[in-house]
Amino acid sequence: MTTANDLSQLTAKAAAFIGGEKGLFIDGEWRAPRSGETLPVIDPSSGREVGRIAQASADDVDAAVASARRALEDPAWARMKPHQREEIMLRLAELIRAEAPSLAEIETVNSGKLIANTRLFDVDLSVHTLRYMAGWATKLHGETMDLAVPYAPDMRFNGFTRRFPAGVVAAIMPWNVPLCQAVWKLAPVLATGCTVILKPSELTSLTALRLAELCDEAGITPGVVNVVTGTGEVTGKALIEHPGVDKINFTGSTRVGQFIAEQAAPAFKHYNLELGGKSPLIIAEDADLEKAIPGAAWAIYGNSGQNCCAGSRVLIHEKHFDRVVAGVADIAASIRLGPGLDPASMMGPLVGAAHRARVAEHVERARSAGGEVIGGEIVEGDGSYFTPAIVTGLDHGHPTAQQEIFGPVLCAFPFKDDEEALQLANDTAFGLGASIWTRGLATANRYFERLKAGTVWINTHNILDLSLPFGGTKQSGVGFELGREGVMSHTVLRAGVMLVDE
Template sequence: MNVHSPLQSREAAVRMASRDWKMLIDGEWLDGSTQDWLDVRDPATGEVIARAPAGGAADIHAAVAAAKAAFDDRRWLNLGAEERSRRLWRVADLIERDAAKIQAVEQLNNGAPASLAAFFTTYAAKFFRHYAGWCDKINGETIEISEPGAPFHTYTRKEPLGVAGLIVPWNGPFASAAMKVATALTAGCTCVLKPSEETPLSALMLGELLIEAGIPAGVVNIVPGHGHIAGAALANHPDVSKISFTGSTEVGKLIANAATGNLKKVSLELGGKSPSIIFDDADLSKAIPGAALGTFYNTGQVCIAGTRVLVQRSVYDQVVEGMAAVGRSLHLGGGFDPEAQIGPLISAKQLERVSGMIDVARDEGAQVLGGGLPFERGYFVEPTVITNARPDSVVVRDEIFGPVITAIPFDDPEEALSIGNDTEYGLAAAVWTRDIGRSQLIANSIAAGTVWVNCQLVLSPGAPFGGYKQSGWGRENGIEGLHGFMQTKTVMTAL
């Protein structure tokens, strides 16, 4: 796959991004009805780099109306499966063509290092191609029934739900938007996408590519805005049949409550407090960097980050020292620092939250390795390993969404399972061991939607992804993710 190199100059990226952006409704680029604006910042400096309209309830209503009209007149479905597949594949081609620009915006607005921005852009194209191949493979089934009366021909159909509201986060904004849009369109839905108010730019760039690829007007609408205004209006809208949300558990619960108005379908990919369990027989040369980067990756702003590292006591000190060394070795920098391996947190608010949680742990008597604030500007915090934290400490119990590991010792597999499952979350887990039987015992018993064995942070468009407990409802990716945007109709015909 030939993906262009990212733009090397921050100044060139600023010139490209620095403008008043517009929202996409019914194929038109429009200013918001509120005349309010979102200041879009570079988290490496805190500087405002662009403005995007802060959509209000009226903008959401207009976008939903456009999506409903497009769904009702079947302007997307009536193209036929082969043509829909061709246009989704075209989106992937256009993403690769414009990869340099997309990556530059992710580096600038998200603070992602170049390699991470490139990965997210490549993954977005991969996702569109994966689902493009599903357009002509959506099938029902024929069912034999034995009921009194005439023989019956009975079959099922898979049909799209209707208008889908897609709400995406800031920790990989382009890829998150692409994943939800590709799935919804493959299912035959029309949609309204609300990107995070922190990172709206790359989602709007996706809108430009969708139009160029021939996605009809009104099929995809994009409205930036604040979650409590635009997001709430979308979740409450009576003409929205489905909400797909990725974000915090707290907001997910609000969306679930809002969905009761018209009993819209809801899928929620929420928070996590994932355990990485390292046994003393593990290959520590792989387990130590694997567990460390399983949290420090993307500055810890990953819902599946393994922030609780459970280590068998006999190798505990070695693993803790090794993970701290990995953290010290990582170069912190902005998106256009060529040596950067870890970028900034997304905002001053997030920096305050993460550093505050580290301070609480330190005040409670925990040992903190790292955790400094290395620069006078920007939202940077050093990778951190915490030991001897109280079991009820916020760093043990709560999602941090920063590069912070809490290391916890254990003695045997039963204790590891008990500690691993002692959380309200259940998004992911990792197991590091050479014992295949032990690995499967843990994988089968841990309450998590995804379990990695001797690896971490591996995701694929074809593999279902979602959480147990308060980490969410439903699954994304694969056929399960596609079915989340569809409903089943049973047809019975007397012969």
């Protein structure tokens, strides 16, 4: 097994960017961090350093927020016509499309993901996101209405509403889909006329920095888009606590989401939180197993299980339990681990050694509790590889079955009827996604109505579309990204009343 990416395969543009000097993008300029501190960029396939990024301090964050505030009130941006914002977004989409090969390579080296996935889900989906959201720039309208005003019967009033930009947005992204998450957060900002400070994960910052260069090339007004890199404990915390931020858009852990809510409440800041998940995948008695078995396998093993709505709990009708477990185990055993740049690889490494250690700890806790584990082993040698696992025989309340692992670990449970399946499915602190696999329309409707999740898939899993809102319930978050809801959450509504002279 070849474990390390062959960096000699990279295009010259990708290689130069990965190894080149990187600063902070503030007010349309590249700046060195005031502290001079930097952080390593690690290739997860080898564990080796391939570059460095800036560590932004609180002072750097302050400069980025000030830049975004100035741009929000700059007539060049504030008075820009909606169709002009649309044109800029479409121009940025085309620049990303043109840079697709190098962007995918940069993302693969930085994140460990398969090159096919970084091309499809980071680059191509980013292009589609910008194109979809660009259309909203010219469709942000209010309403007009005749008012009753019963206490002034002899006077006539018209009422109307308008939508305005929510203001300066702090957008904090995770490391699992780095470029696409950055664009998901950037696109509604541009469509609505807000301004933004993007803070990528310190593990996967490279494509956000390249995105900043493309924003500049697209002609976006300086200060509208700022990118600061650094750790969550320093850079992220300074951004969350900054009084000049009007809205926080965060994707990541529930723990950090709770901190954001605590910090935002006293200042009445707006926020969207897309947090953790422990999504159930339910295989009903009448399911088509030829589709459900591979569906269950790739719902958890896709992207090495590093998906917020991965199907990490599979609930199987007892009649099919042994067959489904054996089928998923066979697929897991057939998965070829390898570096993301190798087109023969079916699953890449986890994002880093520290994360792999946390995933492995969950598996060991399951073994110690009497669970039967197939797979789930650390691969010795270079890189942070971990074999896909399926766990049976655990109590459903065990931490491995309840906590988000964010790795290729599937917990399987049998159920005897729909009531038990629904009880198990909803028996979690999370509520991001869920899927039901069935041939029956009535069964599908019954589960759709009773599953406590932001998205319910039927005979599929992990399918997202830009026109559908994406978000969760319970500890999976607050608010939505994508769709109309994702756009409108970046606006504030203002009501007007006008006296009509008769």
